[in-house]
Amino acid sequence: MRRSCSSGFAELRAGGPPCFSNSLVSSGLGVLQRILDTAAELTWQVTSVNLDTLTETAFVKLLADLDFKKEFQIIIDCELEKMNYILNLMAQQKRNLKNYHYILANQGFMDLNFTELLKLTPNVTGFQLVNHSDANVERVNQEWMVFDAKDSRGPRKRLKYTGALTYDGVAVMAAAFQYLRRQRIDISRRGNAGECLANPPSPWGQGIDIQRALQQVQMEGLSGHIQFNEHGQRTNYTLMVMELSHTGPRKIGYWNARRGYVYTANYRSVVDDYFYGLLNRTYVVTTILEPPYMMLKKNHEQFVGNERYEGYCAELASEIAKHVGFSYRLEVVSDGKYGARDSETKLWNGMVGELVYGQADVAVAPLTITLVREQVIDFSKPFMSLGISIMIKKPTKSKPGVFSFLDPLAYEIWMCIVFAYIGVSVVLFLVSRFSPYEWKGEESEEEEEEGPECGTRRPPSKDKEQNGNDAEQNPDAQREEPEYTNDFGIFNSLWFSLGAFMQQGCDISPRSLSGRIVGGVWWFFTLIIISSYTANLAAFLTVERMVSPIEGAEDLAKQTEITYGTLDGGSTKEFFRRSKIAVFEKMWSYMRSAEPSVFVKNTNEGVIRVRKSKGKYAYLLESAMNEYIEQRKPCDTMKVGGNLDSKGYGVATPKGSPLRNPVNLAVLKLNEQGLLDKLKNRWWYDKGECGIGGGDTKVSSPNTPQPGGQQRAQEGRTASRGRRRDPCGRSLVYKHWDTGTTRNSDWI
Structure with a gap:
């Protein structure tokens, strides 16, 4: 900035493009006109003020106005005395200095008094025409100071740039007259005298000769090389570009028409100034x-x-x-x-x-x-x-109900299990009815006392036919026919399926191949279901999960029951305002038109609003802050969904600040050393008040009561029973003498 503005104004004074936005002009209306013309071409906004008509009070008001408008690049073009007055006044006010860049348009930067202003280290750039280190300039300065001492009682001062220009002007005129004399051109002869007030003006007859003589002058003066073009403008001269350092005026470069601006500041001097500014x-x-x-x-x-x-x-x-x-x-x-x-x-x-x-x-x-x-x-x-993340109030845990034991599996699965249970029972009932191996007869008490005999059970139809023939041939041999029964009625089939599902077994088992296939499939099905239920039940007993009413930005955008907002005047609000994504545009349209306003003045206000809204307000904020608040008591907020964007926090400095690069390197070094991660862990998690997970999950105590039968003590399981068999492998039927009932008996 400093270099570009310096070179820009130097180019402006030679006919090039400028680099500034404001000007305070006392003289040099031609320069001002060039500034305004260039600003109009480049659509710059320029404020020009005539300092000749300003009083001290008006100038102080002008400085305050510039500070309010935040116009930081200022060009001052006036004579030396006025310039010194302005600089001293600025030093007294101690304002309009930081981040301001002043370009002093006169060509005597080293002739100005920076004593008071130097203490404030402002950003000031100017131009120096006279090189006081030149031998010829030093000689004239010594002669001038000796002459000044004879005529003045005050302190001796070296020749200013205005005096040097006057000295060079007289020298140029003398050189031009010497040229005319060598050319034997007599300008002293009297001719038609010109009338100064003539209208239209009439030129002096010998004026053209003097003009030609001036154009032929080439010499080295106190202000450098002196030469003029055909239009009478000075050419091939060099301006030194100066800046105000902590030690005083310092040359940082030069400008000429051939090479433009050339930066020549010594690297060591720049570094010294930089560290001087840092340390002091x-x-x-x-x-x-x-x-x-x-x-x-x-x-x-x-x-x-x-x-x-x-x-x-x-x-x-x-x-x-x-x-x-x-x-x-x-x-x-x-x-x-x-x-x-x-x-x-x-x-x-x-x-x-x-x-x-x-x-x-x-x-x-x-x-x-x-x-x-x-x-x-x-x-x-x-x-x-x-x-950007979403903060909501943590949902209230609902009390477990009588049927909370159903929670480990979805209700659709439970319905399928019920239908499967009924279906398997019906199929088992049907196959048992059609299979002869599921039918058995009950023998008389006399036969039971005589003892069973090994043999093969005969079908009921053949037994009846044979017994009928025997009764006709031998009435004495007539015997009582057994009554055939089937254990797998509809209720016993339901009981068998229920016992298998509960893994408790049953007194009856299918004997037919089809019945055993149905039972085996049902056992395998119950094995998978019970294993899955046990695993899910253990998880539900260990961790209580809370269901959030929203899971992301899409859920917020498509509903109106829960309001949502951001910090007023922050980057989150700016993100939604500028976003072109349909979901975020819809959210911004809602937030902008919501009544009452959904925007908050600070993050603390947003958190309080979330906690008091009973779940009806969601706050959009940076994820880091969301995670921190989630770790603070009363632990009633939570982050839902993923981040809506990706960004970062940075250390900020003003444009062109010398601290930018050192601060940037310091941040990189701290990151490589792992210190940034240590700081976050210290202030987010080590000092957290809600434990791991921020209170999202809760580990249940073994003694926590759970209704609906979710917590139960299993003292043992009943042993699997086999049917009681005779030596031939047939089921035996006996009758309880005390009750008169019959049943199947199991032998181990």
């Missing part, structure tokens, strides 16, 4: 009170200065200052905002505004790196990566 001033570091980044200590009244603060950014600022090597003073931003540009006044507020308008030197805070901010300030590499 206290920088203002602006920040914002935002836990855990910057907080006042509980006993901050007992401390002064930077010791009053603690937090992530407080330690980060201290580490950066150690690496760069400068002193700093923490100051909280006055309006409590991060920084946004007002759409009407076009002015920046918050920390960005303090950097832009010279009220602070560095901003160490959770300041998001964005395009619009990068256009007016400089950012370091991100010291923390994050994104």
Whole structure:
């Protein structure tokens, strides 16, 4: 900036393009006209003020007006005495200095008095025509100071640039007359005398001869090489470009028509000035009170200065200052905002505004790196990566009900199990009815007392036919026919399926091949279901999960019951305002028109609104802050969904600040050393109050009662039973003498 503006104005005075936005002009209307013409071509906004008509009060008001408009590049073109007066007045006011760049348009930069202004280290650039280190200039200066001592009682002063130009002007006229004399051109003869007030004016007859003589002059004067072109303009001269350093005026380059601006400043002198500025001033570091980044200590009244603060950014600022090597003073931003540009006044507020308008030197805070901010300030590499996230109030845990034992499986699965249970029971009933192997007969009591005989069971139809023939042939041999029964009626089939499903077994088992196939398939099915249920039940007993009413931005956009908003005047609001994604555009349209307003003044207000809304308000904020609040008591907020974007926090400095590169290198070094991760773990998790997960999950105690039978003590399982067999492998039927009932008996 400094170099470009210096070269730009030098080129302007020689006919090139300028690089400035404001001018305070007392003389040189031709220069002002060139500025205005060039500004019109490049659509620059230029404010011009005539200093000759300004009083001291008016000038102070002018400085205040410039400070309000934030016009930082100023050209001052007036005589030396007026220039010194303006510089002293600016030094007294101590304003309009930081971030301002002054270009002094006269050609005697070293003739100005910078005694008072030098203490404030402003950014001042100017031009020097006379090279006081030239031997010829030194000789004339010595003669001038001797002559001045004879005529003046005050301190002797060296020849100013105006005196040098006068000296060169007389020398040029003398050289021109000598040329005319050598050419034997007599301009002393009397001719038609010109009338000065004639209208139209009539030129002097010998004037053309003098003009030609002046164009032939080439010499080395106090102001450098002197030569004129055919239009009478001086050519082939060199201007030294000067700046005000901490030791006084210093040459940083030169300009001429052939090469333009050439930067020649010594690297060591630039570095010396840089470190002098770092070590000999206290920088203002602006920040914002935002836990855990910057907080006042509980006993901050007992401390002064930077010791009053603690937090992530407080330690980060201290580490950066150690690496760069400068002193700093923490100051909280006055309006409590991060920084946004007002759409009407076009002015920046918050920390960005303090950097832009010279009220602070560095901003160490959770300041998001964005395009619009990068256009007016400089950012370091991100010291923390994050994104926009959604904060909601943690859903209230519902009390377990009587049927909470059904929760491990979906209700659709339970319905399928019921239908499968009924279907298998019906199929088992049918196959048992059609299979003869499931039918058996009950023998008489006499036969039972005689004892069973080994043999093969005969079908009922053949037994009846044979018994009928025997009765006709031998009435004495007539015997009582057994009654055939089937164990797998509809109720026993349901009981068998239920026993298998509960893994308890049953007194009856299918004997037919088809029945055993149906039973085996059902056993395998129940094995899978019971295993899955047991695993899910264990998880539900161990961890209680809460269901969130929303899972992401899409859920917010398609509903109106839950309102949502952002911080007013922050990067999150700017993200939604500029986004071209349909979902975010819809969300921005809702937030902009919502009544009452969904925007909050600070993050704390947004968190309070979430907690008091009973789940009816969602707050959109950076994920890092969301994760921190989730770890703080009363542990009633939670982050839902993923991040909506990806961005980072950076350390900000004003445009062109000498701190930019050192701060950037310090952040990179801290990141490589792992210190940034240590700071985050310390302030986010080590000091957390809600434990791992922020209270999202809860481990149940073994003694926690669970209704609906979810917690039960299993003392044992019944052993599987085999049917009681006779030596031939047939089922035996016996009758209880005490009850008169019959049943199948099991033998082990």
